Amino acid sequence: MKPTMGWVGAIAMAALSACTQQPTGTTTASPSAAATVATMHASAASKSITSAPEEFTPPAEAQIPTGPLGDIIRQGRDIFTDTPVHAKAYVGNGLNCSNCHLDAGRLANSAPLWGAYGMYPQYRKKTGQVNTFGERLQGCFRFSMNGKAPTLDSAEMVALETYAWWMARGAPVGVKLKGAGYPKQDFKPPQPADFVRGEKVYAANCALCHGDDGQGQQIAGRNVFPPLWGPQSFNWGAGMHQLDNAAAFIKANMPLSRGGTLSDQDAWDVAMFMDAHERPQDPRYTGDLGQTRAKYHDTPDSLYGTEVNGHLLGAAPTSQ
Amino acid sequence: MHRFDSRRRWFGMGIALVATLPLGAVHAVDAAAITTQGNGKGAAPCVACHGVDGGGQVAAGNPRLAGLDAAYLQKQLDDFASGTRASPVMQATATALGADERTALAAYYGKLPIPPALAKPATPMPAADSVGAMLATRGHWDNNVPACVQCHGPAGVGVGAHFPPLAGQPAAYIVMQLKAWQLGARHNDPLQLMQHLSHALSERDIRAVADWFAAQPLIANGATP
Numbered sequence: 001m002k003p004t005m006g007w008v009g010a011i012a013m014a015a016l017s018a019c020t021q022q023p024t025g026t027t028t029a030s031p032s033a034a035a036t037v038a039t040m041h042a043s044a045a046s047k048s049i050t051s052a053p054e055e056f057t058p059p060a061e062a063q064i065p066t067g068p069l070g071d072i073i074r075q076g077r078d079i080f081t082d083t084p085v086h087a088k089a090y091v092g093n094g095l096n097c098s099n100c101h102l103d104a105g106r107l108a109n110s111a112p113l114w115g116a117y118g119m120y121p122q123y124r125k126k127t128g129q130v131n132t133f134g135e136r137l138q139g140c141f142r143f144s145m146n147g148k149a150p151t152l153d154s155a156e157m158v159a160l161e162t163y164a165w166w167m168a169r170g171a172p173v174g175v176k177l178k179g180a181g182y183p184k185q186d187f188k189p190p191q192p193a194d195f196v197r198g199e200k201v202y203a204a205n206c207a208l209c210h211g212d213d214g215q216g217q218q219i220a221g222r223n224v225f226p227p228l229w230g231p232q233s234f235n236w237g238a239g240m241h242q243l244d245n246a247a248a249f250i251k252a253n254m255p256l257s258r259g260g261t262l263s264d265q266d267a268w269d270v271a272m273f274m275d276a277h278e279r280p281q282d283p284r285y286t287g288d289l290g291q292t293r294a295k296y297h298d299t300p301d302s303l304y305g306t307e308v309n310g311h312l313l314g315a316a317p318t319s320q
Numbered sequence: 321m322h323r324f325d326s327r328r329r330w331f332g333m334g335i336a337l338v339a340t341l342p343l344g345a346v347h348a349v350d351a352a353a354i355t356t357q358g359n360g361k362g363a364a365p366c367v368a369c370h371g372v373d374g375g376g377q378v379a380a381g382n383p384r385l386a387g388l389d390a391a392y393l394q395k396q397l398d399d400f401a402s403g404t405r406a407s408p409v410m411q412a413t414a415t416a417l418g419a420d421e422r423t424a425l426a427a428y429y430g431k432l433p434i435p436p437a438l439a440k441p442a443t444p445m446p447a448a449d450s451v452g453a454m455l456a457t458r459g460h461w462d463n464n465v466p467a468c469v470q471c472h473g474p475a476g477v478g479v480g481a482h483f484p485p486l487a488g489q490p491a492a493y494i495v496m497q498l499k500a501w502q503l504g505a506r507h508n509d510p511l512q513l514m515q516h517l518s519h520a521l522s523e524r525d526i527r528a529v530a531d532w533f534a535a536q537p538l539i540a541n542g543a544t545p
Contacts, residue, residue, distance in 0.1 A: 061458065062449065103461035208482055208510050209471065217480055219473045255511055256466050 053178035058106050058114040058167045069162070076163025079156055080105055080113075083145065084222075087156045092146035092280070093232045094216075094223045100144070100240060102253060105167060108179025109252040109259075115180025117168035126296075134161055143237035146280045182248035189268035193243060195309050198273030201266045205255055214277060229277035231318040236282035242301040246271035276308040281317035289314050349421050351428035362416035366425070369409070375435035378442050378534075381492030384485075390430030391481035395508070397422040404508035406500065438488045438538040445535045452532030455525055463520035468529065471513070475536045482510050487536035494530035 064073050079086040080097040081104050098104050105113035120133035127139075137160055138149035150156045171177060203212075209225040210216050216227040227233045239245045251267035253259040262270070282304065286292045289312070293305030304314045355366040355374075366385070370376055374386030385393065399405040400414035401422070414422065446452050456476065459467035469476060471483045478485030486494060500506035501518035509515055521529075 102466075103459065107461050205511065219477060219479060222474070224471070224473050224479050255513070256470065257464055257513060257517055258511060259464065 076159035193272035198269035394426035452528030491534035
């Protein structure tokens with residue numbers, strides 16, 4: 001047998017085994033979950049050129065296998081849900097990954113891990129490069145966590161990637177799944193987002209948990225409700241500082257457990273209110289606000305470097 | 321004559337001063353006395369149901385009041401009085417209390433230390449993968465139910481004036497409240513969060529999550545964290 005044939009055979013075998021049995025080391029997937037996975041594969045194969053989004057149901061947490069692989073998956077879950085404790089060296093604020101990726105990264109329309117994992121490597125305008133999934137996670141630490149990126153071979157990164165891989169197991173590769181990301185498509189405000197209206201929406205719907213001052217609420221120094229701006233929030237380079245991301249997340253998921261109840265206009269207005277407050281500086285800051293905006297924030301969805309309510313945003317970034 | 325006038329003037333000022341003092345300062349509400357004797361106008365003594373230390377009564381399902389957030393307690397008393405929270409006993413009690421008495425009682429119980437006995441729960445801790453533990457710590461997101469601790473704080477210790485402690489409260493009390501939310505007998509929740517959440521819970525969920533919170537120990541540090 002020629003080497004190339006061997007590779008083809010091995011790949012075919014691997015694909016087959018993924019459809020019909022659990023990989024070595026896994027012990028707990030239910031028959032119904034396996035059937036779902038098999039259906040998914042058949043469906044992906046037959047519809048790969050259509051634009052209808054694929055459905056995917058991630059495995060339940062109880063299906064994390066026992067053994068050494070499961071241990072790393074659980075470590076990734078712990079980092080994801082309690083980031084300042086389990087990835088302390090890389091976090092510059094008090095946020096958890098699961099603050100914006102609800103249900104431990106499982107919830108549809110909350111940028112679930114299973115929706116992201118199979119979309120990398122990917123060319124990203126933000127970096128101007130093809131980034132791997134690991135490199136994408138590094139960006140989360142640098143911007144959303146206002147920290148520093150773990151190296152790709154660090155224990156933390158291996159654990160997070162393993163957790164994401166496990167959650168996406170059985171999902172098609174390179175296919176945008178239904179519920180992936182935040183529901184931004186065709187989501188526009190009826191009128192341009194407005195700070196003053198947003199302030200009212202905030203007071204009525206958000207301040208209960210996030211506080212009148214947006215600084216969240218803490219117990220024993222730990223966030224119960226995360227700060228939305230200020231020194232302990234995400235920095236000016238994070239995706240959530242963009243109105244389109246924030247509005248879509250808010251519309252789909254806020255107030256917690258009451259997702260979908262705000263009007264489109266309210267979601268956009270309150271996103272603007274949140275994102276028109278100061279937060280830590282973009283780590284890519286060049287020393288010049290206008291230049292940094294032109295280079296990294298040249299979109300109407302970013303308020304960085306623009307004046308809102310009499311304040312030039314990014315001119316007085318908060319620091320810890 | 322001069323001395324006499326002076327005395328008269330001081331005497332007169334003294335009367336004027338007393339007359340302008342707020343009534344409450346002269347007849348301050350004795351919250352502690354109300355808790356043990358009632359207010360003489362139909363409000364029963366609090367200790368009869370909530371215990372002499374404010375720790376509640378597990379068997380009867382009467383909640384702990386000691387160490388709860390004073391603003392939360394005041395809102396509940398006001399809501400019993402207005403009827404947005406139903407309870408035959410508490411509605412009668414709260415209605416019989418004056419607004420100043422409700423305020424004083426809320427402040428009194430807010431300052432009362434958590435009874436040390438509650439550091440050791442009366443019931444065993446359910447397993448970490450039990451229905452109650454999973455609902456409390458992870459939620460049922462398929463039904464849009466967040467983890468209880470996402471609002472009520474780690475292990476349900478309570479957060480601020482709007483998210484009361486669940487840790488160490490009698491299981492029967494938590495069950496009653498979840499059912500009251502479901503039935504609409506209690507509808508005094510901000511953003512109607514609990515009214516909506518409760519509808520996604522089954523009878524089994526309710527009992528399991530109540531048992532989990534009832535089994536959480538309370539640190540008797542004098543106040544909720």
